[in-house]
Amino acid sequence: MKTTTHSIDHELERAVLMSLVTPQQKREQSYSAEYSLAELVSLAETAGVEVLTTLSQNKEKIDSKWFVGKGKAAELKELIDEYGANTAIFDQELSGAQVRNLEEFLDVKIIDRTQLILDIFAQRAKTREGIIQVELAQLSYLLPRLSGQGKNLSRLGGGIGTRGPGESKLETDRRHIRDRIDELKQQLFEFVKHRNLHRERRKKTGVFQVAIVGYTNAGKSTLLRQMTDADVYVENQLFATLDPTSRMLKLPGGKEIVLTDTVGFIQNLPHDLVAAFRATLEEVCEADLILHVVDSSADMMETQMHVVKQVLTELNAHGKDQITLFNKIDQCTPEQMQMLSTEGDFLRMSAYNEIDLALVCELIEARLMGDSKKFRIPVEKGDMISLMYRIGEVLENEVEGNDMVFQVRIDKQEYEKISHLLTSYATDQSLDKGENELYV
Ligand SMILES: Nc1nc2c(ncn2[C@@H]2O[C@H](COP(=O)(O)OP(=O)(O)OP(=O)(O)O)[C@@H](O)[C@H]2O)c(=O)[nH]1
Ligand SMILES: [Mg+2]
Missing domain, CATH: 3.40.50.300 (P-loop containing nucleotide triphosphate hydrolases)
Structure with a gap:
């Protein structure tokens, strides 16, 4: 079964955007409400929506029924009528009940920030994995809101062959969605397995x-x-x-x-x-x-x-x-x-x-x-000289008297692994020449 959520009709959406600011949000968020609303405008435009105007409200706390205050909802309704909008987009996540109440009161389609982002992702998803991930996110968002979807329930499919005896439409929809979520998770799991294998192989190299x-x-x-x-x-x-x-x-x-x-x-x-x-x-x-x-x-x-x-x-x-x-x-x-x-x-x-x-x-x-380090190795220590080529990238090497001097780029972990070999031959002379220069 393929299930879709509230999708945005890109040709026709004409929207008023609404943001609510509470003291709690001000405390918890590092960005201002104005910035958030400006970004919501970009998001809406990215989704292909025509943005007509914006509205915001400072309020002590979120209204559980209307999200915004009742008076503000009335103001929003006036704006919607004035601009001939057919959609209201909210900058925060709404509960199912709030969507239903607002939809009834304002008589326009209600979309929240999360749905808007999910919709953009749905438009962008091209690969099989991307499409599955977006559908999974949409259904996970939808499931707890089902009871509030009211008249939108019909969008969820169902119909002949989907109903069990005595089962309500809502339950059938919930069951379908849960089944679909399980199915998508299983499909994603296969991608993850494949990706992990691929990554392990790359790591080994x-x-x-x-x-x-x-x-x-x-x-x-x-x-x-x-x-x-x-x-x-x-x-x-x-x-x-x-x-x-x-x-x-x-x-x-x-x-x-x-x-x-x-x-x-x-x-x-x-x-x-x-x-x-x-x-x-x-x-x-x-x-x-x-x-x-x-x-x-x-x-x-x-x-x-x-x-x-x-x-x-x-x-x-x-x-x-x-x-x-x-x-x-x-x-x-x-x-x-x-x-x-x-x-x-x-x-x-x-x-x-x-x-x-x-x-x-x-x-x-x-x-x-890592950094490059200098190693001074007596020429007779052939095993140490060959080690230089295994631990990192030899940038330079030259002979100085009885020693070979290597400049090697080496990462921290490799350096730590060989550090026990390093200081045993160190002399005052090596320290004089800078701390990276070590005798092996
Ligand atoms: N002037 C200027 N523009 C840049 C520079 N780097 C990127 N851009 C522009 O910034 C825009 C976004 O670039 P992208 O590379 O698509 O950005 P992204 O981070 O991949 O964006 P998403 O995939 O949407 O998350 C494009 O119009 C780029 O041409 C830069 O150094 N200078
Ligand atoms: Mg990009």
């Missing part, structure tokens, strides 16, 4: 995995495309990318890595969506290094960075090695440039600047391959 993450529209796909000539979709719109794309990239030292572009994040990313996309996002969890691409020219740049950190935490990937790429500096104001953080590894760049792209490669290489 010792190829490093680097994941590109960031807020939607930050320039992730542009970066992948510019660095690898990958034919990925780049567009100035929200959620241009849904399915992860991986490409091999050769670093300056010759080492090959796999670079993966992922779905963009957004504030209040629906929980069902994160859950459904967990398998795809595992690429991020399994990566050796994360490149966090930031749109430095975005008004809410810091908020966007914060949201990305939150999602990474939700995915349990926040402790991973990271490089922050402050992208789009070509369109930054001097004030915006000053705002950029200088914490940790970072680069100010433009994905369209060749020199910056080379710097990104160098940064990745330095992070993955």
Whole structure:
């Protein structure tokens, strides 16, 4: 059975957008209601909706029946009539009962932020896995709201052959949806198995995995495309990318890595969506290094960075090695440039600047391959000399008297593994020559 939820009719939607601000939200959220509403406008436009006007309300707490206050609902109704709207879109998630009450009172289609995002994802999903993930997220969203769907229930299918004796329509719909969710989860599981196998194989070959993450529209796909000539979709719109794309990239030292572009994040990313996309996002969890691409020219740049950190935490990937790429500096104001953080590894760049792209490669290489260290080895120690070629990348080697001196790029783990071999021959002379120079 194929079940669809409330889908947006892209030709006809003419909407008034509504946001509610409570003191609790102000405390818990790092972004302002204005920003959130402005983003809702972009989301609605991305979904193909014509946005007529917006309305917001400050209220002590959410109204369980109407979501907004009764008076505000009446004001909304006036606006809807005035503009001839056929849809109201709410910036927060609504309960089933609130949808039903608002739908009855306003007599227009009611959509909430989560549904809007799910709808955009549904439009974008191209691969089999993407389509399954979106349907799973939609049904998980719908299931607890079924009782509130009122007249919309008819959209869920059912009919002859679907009803059990004495069973209500609602129960049949619930059962269908649960069955379908199980079926989708099983199908996703097969994809995950396949992906895990693939990843294990890549791990065995010792190829490093680097994941590109960031807020939607930050320039992730542009970066992948510019660095690898990958034919990925780049567009100035929200959620241009849904399915992860991986490409091999050769670093300056010759080492090959796999670079993966992922779905963009957004504030209040629906929980069902994160859950459904967990398998795809595992690429991020399994990566050796994360490149966090930031749109430095975005008004809410810091908020966007914060949201990305939150999602990474939700995915349990926040402790991973990271490089922050402050992208789009070509369109930054001097004030915006000053705002950029200088914490940790970072680069100010433009994905369209060749020199910056080379710097990104160098940064990745330095992070993955570690620092270069100097080793001084007496020429008769042939086994140690051959070890130099196994532990990392030999950048230089020359003979000095009775020693061979190697400059080797080596990562931390490898260095720790061989550290017990290193200091036994160290002399005062080696320490004089700098702390990286060690006798073996
Ligand atoms: N000026 C400027 N524009 C950029 C830069 N990098 C990316 N863009 C533009 O930013 C827009 C979004 O780029 P994408 O690469 O699609 O962004 P994304 O992060 O993959 O976005 P989603 O897939 O939607 O999450 C496009 O119009 C790009 O051309 C940059 O360094 N400078
Ligand atoms: Mg993209």
